[in-house]
Amino acid sequence: MNPRTRILLTALSAFVLLGGAVIFALVARDSGPPLSKGDSRGTPSLAAHDRLIFLSGRHLASVPANATTGHAVVSDLQCVRVYAAAGTGACMHQDDPWHYSLLTLDATLRQTSRHKIAGLPNRLRVSASGQMVSWTTFIGGESYNKGGFSTRTGILDLRTGTSVPNLETFAIHIAGHRSHAIDHNVWGVTFASDDNRFYASLATGDDRYLVQGDLAARTLTTLESNVECPSLSPDGTRIAFKQAVDNDPRKGWRLSVLDLKTRTITHLAETASVDDQAAWLDDSTVAYTLRAADGTPSIWSVPADGSGNPTLVRNNAESPAVI
Amino acid sequence: VTFQGTALAFLFVYLSTIDRSLPRRETAGRRVSANVMALGAVSLVTDISAEMVVAVLPIYLVMGLSLSPAAYGAIDGLYTGATALLRLVGGYAADRTQRRKFVAGLGYGISCVAKLGLLAAGRSVGLIGAVIAVDRAGKGLRTAPRDAMITLSTPPDDLGRAFGIHRTMDSIGAFLGPLVAMAVLWLAADSFDAVFVASFCIAALAVVVLVLFVRDRRETLSGAQPVVVRSIGTLISAPGVLRLVAAAILLGLATIGEGFVYLLLQDRQDLSLVWFPLLAVGSNLAFLLLATPLGILADRVGRLPVMLAGYVALALAYLALLLPGGWALLVIVLLLNGTFYAATDGVLMALAGGILPTGLRTTGIAMVQTGQALAYLGSSVLFGLAWTFWGQLVALTGAAGMVAITVIATTVLLRRPRQTADAR
Numbered sequence: 001m002n003p004r005t006r007i008l009l010t011a012l013s014a015f016v017l018l019g020g021a022v023i024f025a026l027v028a029r030d031s032g033p034p035l036s037k038g039d040s041r042g043t044p045s046l047a048a049h050d051r052l053i054f055l056s057g058r059h060l061a062s063v064p065a066n067a068t069t070g071h072a073v074v075s076d077l078q079c080v081r082v083y084a085a086a087g088t089g090a091c092m093h094q095d096d097p098w099h100y101s102l103l104t105l106d107a108t109l110r111q112t113s114r115h116k117i118a119g120l121p122n123r124l125r126v127s128a129s130g131q132m133v134s135w136t137t138f139i140g141g142e143s144y145n146k147g148g149f150s151t152r153t154g155i156l157d158l159r160t161g162t163s164v165p166n167l168e169t170f171a172i173h174i175a176g177h178r179s180h181a182i183d184h185n186v187w188g189v190t191f192a193s194d195d196n197r198f199y200a201s202l203a204t205g206d207d208r209y210l211v212q213g214d215l216a217a218r219t220l221t222t223l224e225s226n227v228e229c230p231s232l233s234p235d236g237t238r239i240a241f242k243q244a245v246d247n248d249p250r251k252g253w254r255l256s257v258l259d260l261k262t263r264t265i266t267h268l269a270e271t272a273s274v275d276d277q278a279a280w281l282d283d284s285t286v287a288y289t290l291r292a293a294d295g296t297p298s299i300w301s302v303p304a305d306g307s308g309n310p311t312l313v314r315n316n317a318e319s320p321a322v323i
Numbered sequence: 324v325t326f327q328g329t330a331l332a333f334l335f336v337y338l339s340t341i342d343r344s345l346p347r348r349e350t351a352g353r354r355v356s357a358n359v360m361a362l363g364a365v366s367l368v369t370d371i372s373a374e375m376v377v378a379v380l381p382i383y384l385v386m387g388l389s390l391s392p393a394a395y396g397a398i399d400g401l402y403t404g405a406t407a408l409l410r411l412v413g414g415y416a417a418d419r420t421q422r423r424k425f426v427a428g429l430g431y432g433i434s435c436v437a438k439l440g441l442l443a444a445g446r447s448v449g450l451i452g453a454v455i456a457v458d459r460a461g462k463g464l465r466t467a468p469r470d471a472m473i474t475l476s477t478p479p480d481d482l483g484r485a486f487g488i489h490r491t492m493d494s495i496g497a498f499l500g501p502l503v504a505m506a507v508l509w510l511a512a513d514s515f516d517a518v519f520v521a522s523f524c525i526a527a528l529a530v531v532v533l534v535l536f537v538r539d540r541r542e543t544l545s546g547a548q549p550v551v552v553r554s555i556g557t558l559i560s561a562p563g564v565l566r567l568v569a570a571a572i573l574l575g576l577a578t579i580g581e582g583f584v585y586l587l588l589q590d591r592q593d594l595s596l597v598w599f600p601l602l603a604v605g606s607n608l609a610f611l612l613l614a615t616p617l618g619i620l621a622d623r624v625g626r627l628p629v630m631l632a633g634y635v636a637l638a639l640a641y642l643a644l645l646l647p648g649g650w651a652l653l654v655i656v657l658l659l660n661g662t663f664y665a666a667t668d669g670v671l672m673a674l675a676g677g678i679l680p681t682g683l684r685t686t687g688i689a690m691v692q693t694g695q696a697l698a699y700l701g702s703s704v705l706f707g708l709a710w711t712f713w714g715q716l717v718a719l720t721g722a723a724g725m726v727a728i729t730v731i732a733t734t735v736l737l738r739r740p741r742q743t744a745d746a747r
Contacts, residue, residue, distance in 0.1 A: 006535045013531040021521035025507055028514035096508060097382040294446035295388040 036316065042073040046323060047087040047107035052281075054299060055082055055319045060091065060109065065281070065322055068299075068313045077109055080121040083279075083321045086130030088158065092121035102135050104158060115163070119152060123229065123277050124319075127191035131158050134189035134198070151187040153200065155215065167200065170213065173221045179204065186220065188229035188277045189213070192236060199223075199230040199239060208244065210258070224258065229277035231286070233304070237261065240268075240278040240286045240304065255288060257304050266306040279320045280304070289318040358476035359485045361536035362469055363492030368529035369431060370493055372522045373462075374500025376438065377603075379508070383515045388446050406463030407693045414467040414689025419550045423468035423475075423685055424539040430465025431533055434458050435526035441519045467689035472537070474676030474684060480622060482676045483629075486669030487618020494611035501604055550682060558683040558690075566736045567678050571691040573736075574667060575698025577637060577729040579706040579722050581606065584660055587644045587715065588653055602657065609661020610668075617665050618673065626674045627737050631730055633666025638726040641719050671695075674737070 001009075036056070044062030046053065052065050060082050061074040079091035080100065089105030102115045102124075119137030126133050133156040156163040164170075167186040172179045181204045189200045195215075202211045202220060210227035211220040226247050231240045237260055242253035252273030257266045268286070278286040287301040297318035302310045313320065417426040437458035444450035470486075477485040503525075504518050511517030558564060585602040621629040640659035646652055672688065679687035702725070709718035 001535070010528075010531055010535055014528055017524040017528050017531075021507070021517075021524040022510070024520040025511035025514065025517035028517040029510065029512040094513060096505070097379065097513060294448065296446065 036072070038071040039074050040071065041076070043075050043109055044073045045107055046084045046089045046105065046109070048323065051323055052287075052299075052313070053082060053084045053089070053321045053323055054314065054317045055079055056317055060089070061317075063314070069315075072314075075109055077105075079103075079319070081124045082319045083124045083126045084323050085126040085128050085321070086323075088126050088130030088133075090124055090126050090133045090135070092117070092124055092135060094121075100137070102133070102156070104133060104156070113156075113158075113161075115156065117152075117154070122151065123153075123188045125189055125191065125277070126321075127195050128193060128234070129195055132156070132191050132195050132198075133158065134191070134200075136187040136189070151185045153186045153189060155189065155198075157215075164215070167213065167220065170218045170220045172202065172211075173219065174202075174204070174209065175222060181205070186211070190230050190232045190239070190277070192232060199232060201228045201230065201241075208249075210239070210241065224263070227258065228253065230258075231278045231280060233280050233283055235283050238304065240280065242274050242276070242278075243267075245273075255286070255302065257286075257306070268302045268304065268306055269308055270300065270302045270310045272310075279322065281320075281322050287313055287320040287322075289320070355481070355485050355488050356476045357536075358538050359473050359489055361532065361538075362473055363489045365431070365529050365533045365537065366469070366489065366493040367496035368525055368532060369434070370496025371500045371503055372438065372526035372529065373434070373458075374497045374603075375504040375507070375518055375522045375525070376441065376458075378501035378504045379515060379518050384451075406459050407697055409460055410463040410467060410689050410693050410696075411686070413464040414471075414685040414687075415550075415552075415555070417468040417471065417685040418554075418683050421550075422539065423472050424533070424537055426685075427465045427468040427472070427537075428530065428533055430461045430463070430468075431526070431530050433461030433464065435461075435523060435530055437461060438519055438523035438526055442516055442523075467685050467692060470672050470675075470688050470692075471685040472539070474672070474679075474688075475681065476538075477676070479677050482673035483618040483621035483626060483670060484615070485618070486673045486676075487615040487621075487665075490614040490618070490665070490669040491611050494607045494614065497607045498604060498611055550686075554683055555686060558680065558687055561678075561680055563678045564687060567675055567687075568690055568694045570674075570733050570736050571671060571695040572698040573729045573732055574671060575695040575700075576702045577634060577722075577726045578699050578702060579641075580699065580703035581660065583703060583706055583710075584640070584644070584656065587719075588656060605654070605657035606661045606664070609658045610664050613662055613665035614669055617662075618669055621670045621673060626670050626677075627734070629666050630670050630674075630733065630737075633663045633670070634726050634730045634733070636660075636666065637663040638723045638730075641723040641726065645716065645719055 039056070039061070044051070044053070044060070048062070050065045051062050052068050053060065053062050055061065056072055056074050058078050058080065059074050060077045060079055061072045063070055063072045077091060078093065080094055081092040083090050087107040089109065091103040091105060093101045093103050095101055100117050100119075100121050102117050103111050104113045106112050117135060117137050119139040121135070122138050123136035124134070134153065136151055136153040139150040139152050152165075153167045154163055154165045155167065167189075168184045172184060183204050185203045187201050189198050191198045198213045198215065200211050200213055200220070202209045202222065208226055208228055209222040210224040210230055211222050213220045226243055227239070227241045228244065228249075229242050232238075233240070239258045239260060241256060241258060243256045243265070244253055245251040253275060255268045255270045255274040255278060257268060258264070259266075270288070272290055274288050274290065276288045278288045281287050281301055284304050285301050286304050287299055289297050290300055291297050296316065298315045299313040299317045299320045300310045301313050302308065413426050413430070417423045420426075437454050440454035440457060441451065444454050473485055473489055474482060503521070507518050507521045508514070581603065588602060617629055636659045640656050640663065643652060643656050643659065671691070675688055675691050676684070706718055706722060709721055
């Protein structure tokens with residue numbers, strides 16, 4: 001084969017192969033939200049009532065809260081995590097696999113603000129009033145057989161537009177003493193009804209605490225230990241959270257409820273390990289995401305008093321919030 | 324489309340060099356042979372394909388499939404030692420049949436098909452692990468015959484330069500891979516499937532270049548004794564071969580693994596885990612800039628001094644990791660680490676080319692590379708244990724101490740054989 005033929009053959013192969021790769025990429029680009037049977041495309045309203053907002057194939061979707069396995073309305077908006085309350089939505093959006101943004105949304109899913117966030121999206125909450133948003137990202141560690149990890153948690157005040165980018169800068173008090181440890185990590189904020197107090201998890205060393213935060217005073221104070229990802233009940237009396245089995249997160253987490261007045265802890269009927277910040281469906285039920293071994297998510301609910309059994313809310317769905 | 328255009332432009336630049344150098348090959352003494360350039364082009368294109376996947380895999384598993392990062396570690400850590408045997412078998416088969424190009428092509432082909440396997444594996448962790456094992460097997464199979472073909476296409480005095488240029492081209496590919504992956508993700512609106520398909524297409528193109536432009540150079544070996552299992556005994560007893568394998572094992576023992584180096588850097592810098600694979604890009608940049616000059620230097624001043632200088636760079640990198648963080652530290656460590664690889668990786672193969680008998684060269688190279696790979700596996704496990712039980716200071720000081728021992732032992736081992744092998 002002479003050199004000219006070889007070059008022509010190579011050029012032809014290059015054209016076909018690289019062209020094929022580009023065409024595949026462009027086709028992959030145009031595929032819209034994956035719709036399950038019976039679902040329809042549309043723009044769910046965040047001002048509606050008694051609806052479950054969730055993610056279906058990473059797209060914001062909505063179903064009636066009393067018929068969660070039924071037909072969903074799936075929007076074009078892509079989020080890695082979503083939450084909504086009082087007509088305000090929050091969406092952690094992937095700009096590209098290395099960069100993420102926090103989007104705030106009005107009731108018609110129109111973007112009202114956009115904030116770059118560092119790291120990989122992890123937790124997201126909107127206060128019951130729809131005025132405050134808090135997010136948590138994983139910054140580093142967490143992998144490569146290093147036990148530790150590092151999170152970053154911020155709070156955004158939609159009334160004033162101000163934000164606290166990192167709650168670790170607050171004055172931290174552990175068991176009554178001011179802590180200056182350098183390995184503080186804060187994650188999983190849940191807001192109280194006054195939009196100033198909040199609860200969150202705090203870790204330093206091997207210890208994980210429930211903290212009460214005060215936004216105006218810029219303080220975090222520990223209340224209990226071995227509490228992660230708190231979620232305050234709508235009546236403000238109890239906190240659903242994940243409790244590390246034998247106080248060792250490597251053994252998984254038991255979904256539990258803490259009564260803030262009596263300080264008693266009740267294990268809920270869900271025995272599978274729950275790695276999620278639960279969402280209250282009403283004052284007696286909590287919902288959470290479970291993942292199959294291959295990563296496929298599903299939303300489940302369980303009574304908040306330790307009775308009953310877990311119930312499937314919806315398959316192929318994650319990140320629940322009831323409006 | 325810029326990505327396609329750039330890739331095509333690169334390809335044509337290389338192909339035109341290959342073609343023009345063909346008639347002049349015999350006369351231009353200091354030129355690198357067309358075969359080495361062709362193998363370099365194959366490695367360049369293949370490494371674009373391979374590093375595309377390496378760069379997106381952690382993100383794909385953690386964000387795309389929502390798997391825990393621990394699952395990624397399990398997938399990534401497996402199979403390093405498992406491909407060792409396959410490498411030896413491949414090396415022996417290539418010598419026995421004298422079909423080095425075929426065995427190398429098989430390796431390139433297997434890795435190419437594995438890229439489509441990632442698409443087929445879907446969300447199953449087990450299948451993804453299996454596909455990565457197949458991909459590594461292909462890499463294990465092709466390396467020794469490829470390096471043997473480079474030595475057989477190059478006069479002994481120019482081996483340093485030939486390997487330097489090959490490794491430079493190889494790491495240009497490794498440097499471009501993550502960038503191409505980002506371009507595809509941008510073009511495909513973050514579809515990982517599109518990255519895998521593009522990686523497959525690019526790998527297939529490399530196989531086409533291999534088939535069309537690489538020559539097996541079987542003619543140089545005609546009349547040589549047929550290779551049988553017993554020949555391995557002859558190989559081991561040939562002068563300098565055991566010393567060479569011992570030096571390769573020492574090289575493996577001195578290397579704690581780039582993964583640990585990046586992990587230590589991450590520890591200092593609070594780097595997000597998503598940037599982790601991109602640290603390799605920094606190391607690669609130093610490697611690609613230095614591989615050719617250091618290879619040429621090795622031909623001039625001797626291969627041993629250049630290797631020893633590489634070890635000094637490595638020891639300095641380990642000691643630098645003991646300093647407090649900062650971006651300057653990151654740059655210095657990546658630079659020293661890249662220098663070490665540039666001064667040892669191709670240079671060791673150049674040394675091997677001068678020592679191993681031609682008829683058994685692929686087997687010999689496979690032995691050298693296997694010894695190095697297994698020793699490296701052992702040293703990274705030891706380093707991990709030392710880090711866990713005694714902390715970074717002890718682990719890093721120990722690693723630097725191991726490098727010092729390696730420098731002395733390598734000097735003793737390779738001083739004499741180098742003189743016999745390179746006698747001019």
